[in-house]
Amino acid sequence: MTTQTHDAGLPLLGCIEAGGTKFVLGVATGPDTVLRTARVATTRPDETIGAALDFFRTAAADFGAFAAFGIASFGPVDLDPRSSGWGRIGDTPKEGWRDADIAGPFGQAFDCPVGFDTDVNGAILAEHLWGAARGTDVAVYVTVGTGIGGGALVAGRPVHGLRHPEMGHMLPRRHPDDRDFAGICPFHGDCLEGLASGPAIIARWGASLSELPEGHVGRTIIADYLAQLVVAQHAILSPQRIVFGGGVLATPGLLDLVRARAEVLAAGYFGDGGDGLIVAPGLGDRAGLLGALALAQRARR
Amino acid sequence: MTTQTHDAGLPLLGCIEAGGTKFVLGVATGPDTVLRTARVATTRPDETIGAALDFFRTAAADFGAFAAFGIASFGPVDLDPRSSGWGRIGDTPKEGWRDADIAGPFGQAFDCPVGFDTDVNGAILAEHLWGAARGTDVAVYVTVGTGIGGGALVAGRPVHGLRHPEMGHMLPRRHPDDRDFAGICPFHGDCLEGLASGPAIIARWGASLSELPEGHVGRTIIADYLAQLVVAQHAILSPQRIVFGGGVLATPGLLDLVRARAEVLAAGYFGDGGDGLIVAPGLGDRAGLLGALALAQRARR
Numbered sequence: 309m310t311t312q313t314h315d316a317g318l319p320l321l322g323c324i325e326a327g328g329t330k331f332v333l334g335v336a337t338g339p340d341t342v343l344r345t346a347r348v349a350t351t352r353p354d355e356t357i358g359a360a361l362d363f364f365r366t367a368a369a370d371f372g373a374f375a376a377f378g379i380a381s382f383g384p385v386d387l388d389p390r391s392s393g394w395g396r397i398g399d400t401p402k403e404g405w406r407d408a409d410i411a412g413p414f415g416q417a418f419d420c421p422v423g424f425d426t427d428v429n430g431a432i433l434a435e436h437l438w439g440a441a442r443g444t445d446v447a448v449y450v451t452v453g454t455g456i457g458g459g460a461l462v463a464g465r466p467v468h469g470l471r472h473p474e475m476g477h478m479l480p481r482r483h484p485d486d487r488d489f490a491g492i493c494p495f496h497g498d499c500l501e502g503l504a505s506g507p508a509i510i511a512r513w514g515a516s517l518s519e520l521p522e523g524h525v526g527r528t529i530i531a532d533y534l535a536q537l538v539v540a541q542h543a544i545l546s547p548q549r550i551v552f553g554g555g556v557l558a559t560p561g562l563l564d565l566v567r568a569r570a571e572v573l574a575a576g577y578f579g580d581g582g583d584g585l586i587v588a589p590g591l592g593d594r595a596g597l598l599g600a601l602a603l604a605q606r607a608r609r
Numbered sequence: 610m611t612t613q614t615h616d617a618g619l620p621l622l623g624c625i626e627a628g629g630t631k632f633v634l635g636v637a638t639g640p641d642t643v644l645r646t647a648r649v650a651t652t653r654p655d656e657t658i659g660a661a662l663d664f665f666r667t668a669a670a671d672f673g674a675f676a677a678f679g680i681a682s683f684g685p686v687d688l689d690p691r692s693s694g695w696g697r698i699g700d701t702p703k704e705g706w707r708d709a710d711i712a713g714p715f716g717q718a719f720d721c722p723v724g725f726d727t728d729v730n731g732a733i734l735a736e737h738l739w740g741a742a743r744g745t746d747v748a749v750y751v752t753v754g755t756g757i758g759g760g761a762l763v764a765g766r767p768v769h770g771l772r773h774p775e776m777g778h779m780l781p782r783r784h785p786d787d788r789d790f791a792g793i794c795p796f797h798g799d800c801l802e803g804l805a806s807g808p809a810i811i812a813r814w815g816a817s818l819s820e821l822p823e824g825h826v827g828r829t830i831i832a833d834y835l836a837q838l839v840v841a842q843h844a845i846l847s848p849q850r851i852v853f854g855g856g857v858l859a860t861p862g863l864l865d866l867v868r869a870r871a872e873v874l875a876a877g878y879f880g881d882g883g884d885g886l887i888v889a890p891g892l893g894d895r896a897g898l899l900g901a902l903a904l905a906q907r908a909r910r
Contacts, residue, residue, distance in 0.1 A: 384880075399877075446770030448845075460846065462763040462770075469747030469763075469847030471880035478844040479837060479874065481782050495876045536780060543779040544749075544845045545761065546770030573780065575796045576700075579685075579772035 319375035319608065322364050322418065323600035325427060326350075326381040326410055328402055328454060333360055334597045335367045339438050343371060345597070353408040361417055368418065377414045378423040378604030380430030380596060383457070385410070387425060387468045395424050398471075401494055423607030427451070428459030428473075429466035430599020431589070435551050436461050437602055439590030444548040448541055449595070450475060451554035452534065456501040460545060476501035480536040483529045486512075504533040506556050517559040530556070531565035538570040538586065542578035549581075553589040563588060620676035620909065623665050623719065624901035626728060627651075627682040627711055629703055629755060634661055635898045636668045640739050644672060646898070654709040662718055669719065678715045679724040679905030681731030681897060684758070686711070688726060688769045696725050699772075702795055724908030728752070729760030729774075730767035731900020732890070736852050737762050738903055740891030745849040749842055750896070751776060752855035753835065757802040761846060777802035781837040784830045787813075805834040807857050818860040831857070832866035839871040839887065843879035850882075854890040864889060 384398035395411025432449035458475025491498030696712025733750035759776025792799030
């Protein structure tokens, strides 16, 4: 836990990056004034959310009342404000978390509005406000790590629609050198997440992409799958910026391979996005918590 | 050419559905008051646009001045209002039409604002206002005919982004019974348009889908490719409604095959859109011209 001093004049915002392995908690008045942060392991909902409530209760005693909360959550989540399930986790394979109420406890405990969205919708919102997607009208944030997710922003607003984008579950063409692997997605087998997420990489090559020797075909294969996501995004949404984050993208040179392969597959058809089309996050590891902050700011309005 | 009487109190709108084979022209004050229509073959830009200008000049003499024009055009088109190429056709294989100025001549001749967008963006706008996509926040219109195109609407506004969606150029997985056909897209070979458009169907089976005998594998193959577009839309945009129009979709039973196949591929992951997720156009063949009308109404504001 870290703490900074607080300018009492600014409204206090509670920020939660609710991940499948940990919750990152923050108390902030703006993107550059995060007053206190903490991490809580994602175990059982009552335990994890209870620990988060304790953290924020202590912060309220120290800093004053919260004006709003923002929660950027792992999914699937219910984002429909007219639904009785709003603010809850959906049909997740993560034990104990199906139908878990994430947003409700914080609104009730602190009697303030709660902004709630997917982690990746939060991230693209933050990247649009303060990072690599500034000045765009249509932009996406993709994270490639334990899972693959993508959030979309159109005209400054995260896209929800029927539920919310689930970009990791598109169906790429199988790479000719990757025919034997069945994929690990419990829903689709060899969807993008089933083929190109961190666990899928380890499942067939026994190591992360960074650990594979130079010239290993794995990097070419993963770049091909991620480039197919880029082409699908071009075709359906025509983003002006595609921000790629997550652990797998930390592999040196991978983003360049994705760019090069996407250019070959697109064959010049979708307009010229230039070198700035496919980029790394401008906010680095802070995109998650700052996404929650952006959601809190929107909830407060 | 057909003509109705005109209520002089309502602003007069010029509507152009600019297609690759014909321009459909309309003079209207609203969706139910189309006063006059005509068709002009798409030959050379000067000839076709000249004939359209003549039609609207005569209409102006009969009905009065135009308040705005709306043009829903074949593509690719330049939709960037800051670009010197705004209102023009882009890199089309259609002879003589590359860089053709579609919007400019009408704004100049009739000294009024011009709304300009893709035909499919116009169609989803019209379906959202008056047809099958009413009440949705995120919706798409797909046409499967001579080509395959898709328009997207988010929060009542057509999506442009880097250029505009080009849904026909996503890359579906090849169906196991369709391995030998190379596809006919000059850019991508076996992209969706290269595999499932009307000309692609005729290229490998010598007949349209409706003409093929009952039980022919062609319908299963085309339904599979179109269902893959549905899955890609789920993954990237999460539409609440997917409107499928165009000549190929007139094949009896095809829309049901697409629905059933999309359900199998999605494996229940993307939320339950129910029977109303994938639908035929509510406006039938009028979606094109009414799309132009909707664009004219927006330009007038």
